[in-house]
Amino acid sequence: MSPLRGIALKLTAVFLFMIMASLIKATADVVPPGEAVFFRSFFAIPVILVWLVLQGEVATGLRVxxxxxxxxxxxxxxxxMVLSFASLGMLPLPEVTAIGYAAPLITVALAAWLLGExxxxFRWSMVLVGLVGVLIVLSPRLSIGSDVERLAAIGAALALASAALRSLAQVYIRKLVQFETTSSIVFYFSLTCTxxxxxxLPWGWVMPGPADAAMLIxxxxxxxxxxxxxxxxxRHAPASLIAPFDYASMLFALxxxxxxxxxxxxAVMLAGSTVVIGAGVAIIWRERALGLKRGTARSLKSPHG
Structure with missing residues (x-):
């Protein structure tokens, strides 16, 4: 374990994901979201395959x-992704990012319902606080008057629906990690999305120009x-340690x-996102504290329990 390396890798990943979202947003006025998902997924596959070869995990990465x-x-x-990419063409990048923070909160509820966790x-309380923060972010989009306001309201709804679907994907991942390798989950996600x-295709794919094609690739x-x-x-740090660094995406988005x-x-967007981030960090901190207590309790037991 190397916690500092793990944190550095996590921050780099968060920054790169924000660069990716920015490239998608820059092409949103020209390229349909479904086509953007194709480029995002298809051109990730060679990168992942090279990584699997270098790790010596091709066999495990392709076995399911x-x-x-x-x-x-x-x-x-x-x-x-389709809904998120569509919302990027309708809303500012920081706002889409803030609404996306609803995903881990919804995951808590879905995990309790579908997985019996x-x-x-305390966690339920923080989920409710976080959802209040999401509502604060969404509040300016609840009034629909002009076409611009209507488009922004649709974008907010798409971003929230995307967060809900991302949380559902996280539930599936929690089930998959029990018997599938990380490499196979990463590879088949990109393949399935592609x-x-x-x-x-029937919803109007376009032939992007050189600049748009370069950004999509x-x-x-x-x-x-x-x-x-x-x-x-x-692999270098516990999930509970590096999870809060997800919220660095707001700084990068801003x-x-x-x-x-x-x-x-x-100011409303910043206030709402602060509430959501605070609730999310509180949940992570609480779970880390409970994990440490459980670990201490186990270490104090005799070999016979």
Whole structure:
């Protein structure tokens, strides 16, 4: 274990994912979201395959035990990407990022419902606080008057639906990791998303110009590299330690949104995202504390329990 290396890898992955989202956003006015998912997924596959070869994990990366488990994880993830990419064309980058923070909160509820995970009062309380923060972020989009406001409201709804589907994908991942390798989950996610994105062909794919094509291909390559950095980060540090660094994406989104897209964050968006981030960090901190207590208790037991 090397915690500092794990943190550095996680921050790099978060930054690269934000670069990927920025490249998708830059092409959103021209390229349909389903086509963007194809580029994002297809051009990540060569990167992942090279990584598997270098790790000596090609055999394990291509071997699966639950084809349907990988399919449903890929289907929910692909749908989440389509909705997220569509929302990027309608809302500022920081706002889409803030609404996306609802995903881990929804995952808590879905894990309790679908996986039977025990959720204590503290976590439920923080989930409710976090959802209040999401509502604060969404509040300016609840009034629909002009066409611009209507488009923004649709974008907010798509971003929230994307967060819900991402949380469902996380539930499938929690089930898959019990009997599948990390490399197979990473590879078949990109493969499944690539194939499912072709379903959107009838909805008007376009031939992107050289600049747009370069950005879309770049999004796929960067996304693949980010996935590798993220996976490697968890090999060097506990999940409870590096999980809070997910929220560094807001800092990156604010900087990129302002510098590249001239997006100025509103006070309401910042206030709401602060509440959501606070609730998320509180859940992570609490679970880490409980994990340490459980570990201490186990270490104090005799060999016979």
């Amino acid at each position: 035990k639950s084809r349907w488990g990988h399919f449903w994880r890929g289907a929910s993830g692909a749908a989440a 025990r959720v204590r009062l 194939l499912l994105s072709l379903v959107t 770049g999004a796929g390559i960067v996304g693949g590299i980010a996935q590798i950095f993220l996976t490697t980060a968890y 900087i990129i949104g302002y510098v590249v897209f001239e997006e100025v964050p509103t």
